[in-house]
Amino acid sequence: MIEIRKLTPEDAEGYFRLRLEGLENFPEAFASSYEEEIERQAEQVTERLRGQNPDTHFTAGAFYGGKLVGIGTFLQREKNKTKHKGDIVGVYVAKHFQRNGIGFKLLQYLVEEAKKIEDLEQILLTVVSENSSAIRSYEKLGFVEYGLERRSLKIYGYYYDESLMMLMLKKEPKIDEMNDALDIP
Template identity: 90%
Template sequence: MIEIRKLTPEDAEDYFRLRLEGLKKFPEAFASSYEEEIERKAEQVAERLRGQNPDTHFTAGAYYDRELVGIGTFLQRERNKTKHKGDIVGVYVAQHFQRNGIGFKLLQYLVEEAKKIEDLEQILLTVMSENRSAIRSYEKLGFEEYGLERRSLKINGCYYDESLMMLMLKNEPKIEEAKEALDIP
């Protein structure tokens, strides 16, 4: 049975182990590198988890028989002009648990928890443009591709493109409503 919940500092070692696995096995899927992250200590990871506001910035984990097998983070942007947006980052499912729906359930959880944020209007993410199965999962949840960042990552001399995707949570305001809100005649 799969259990998905927000991670706490007590989960730091398991989270760190799984994150390093993802960075090592799939370097093209993350902006961080294994070499950068291995320098961290589990205590630093626990501190990072402790410092998250569980309402607007959280890391979730998917457990299978008490083993952490999937991770993902949601962060609402903090600046006044961009706090209507949030990002899903660092999603990874252990290689031996991929392709069985755990990643999809983890994404559903991240989106549902993010929807509880009152002023959040859209969720953004990036995904390697060659990762068709991940893109299909995001599309099933309502994400739409709005752009492509060519040569987004460079690893060992090879470039990787990223698809930019967005999930709109609230409809865009009509021009009249926007003018009224800005007090424009």
């Protein structure tokens, strides 16, 4: 049975171990590198989880048999002009648990929790353009590609392109609706 919930500081050690596994096994899936993250201390990860606002910035985990096997983070942007947007980052499922729907369930959870944020209108993410299975999962949830960043990551001399994807939570107002809201004849 899979349980998905927001992580707490007590989950820091499992989160840190799983994140390092992802960075080591799939370096092209993350902007951070294993070498950068290994320098962190478990206490720093604990403080980061403790400092998150659980309503607008949270890390979720998927547990199987009580063991943390999947992670993902949602961050609502903080600036007034961009707080209508949020980002999903750092999604990873342990190697031996991949390809059985855990990642999709984790993504569903992140999206559903993010939808509870009153002023959130769109969720953004990036994914290596070669990762077709992840892209299919995102598309299944309603994400669409809106751009491609060429040579986004450089790992050991090899470049990876990243697909920029978005999920619109609220439809864009039509020009007449905007004019009415602004009381323009």
